[in-house]
Amino acid sequence: MSMCAGCSKALLPGSRVFQLAYGEYKATYITPTFNPWRDVILEWHEDCLPRSLLLVLLEQEQPYHCMICAAKVSDAEQVTYFTRGSKPSPPYKRLEARGYSLPMIAHIECWARALGRDPK
Ligand SMILES: [Zn+2]
Ligand SMILES: [Zn+2]
Numbered sequence: 001m002s003m004c005a006g007c008s009k010a011l012l013p014g015s016r017v018f019q020l021a022y023g024e025y026k027a028t029y030i031t032p033t034f035n036p037w038r039d040v041i042l043e044w045h046e047d048c049l050p051r052s053l054l055l056v057l058l059e060q061e062q063p064y065h066c067m068i069c070a071a072k073v074s075d076a077e078q079v080t081y082f083t084r085g086s087k088p089s090p091p092y093k094r095l096e097a098r099g100y101s102l103p104m105i106a107h108i109e110c111w112a113r114a115l116g117r118d119p120k
Contacts, residue, residue, distance in 0.1 A: 068107070
């Protein structure tokens with residue numbers, strides 16, 4: 001069972017959740033895929049997302065632009081992204097009922113640089 005990064009309580013199936021993940025953008029799909037070697041970073045109940053993060057989210061429909069460098073996100077690029085949706089039952093990780101937009105997307109290198117980390 002995964003836990004909310006805000007209140008530390010369980011994220012029960014069916015609850016509304018924000019999910020931050022690593023993945024790869026595929027131009028034909030609204031939501032990037034997960035990377036097999038790293039996927040979900042953190043999750044929050046919709047109401048538990050810190051205000052500092054909520055304020056920097058930039059809801060977008062395709063074509064997506066990196067929230068940090070503003071360049072267009074191209075097919076097969078590695079990204080960090082938020083989705084908002086319903087928590088599925090384990091072992092599934094992808095949120096359901098995600099809608100047609102993404103709350104946030106950024107190149108993985110831009111995201112790491114913004115956090116002051118080495119992207120490698
Ligand atoms: Zn919570
Ligand atoms: Zn970028």
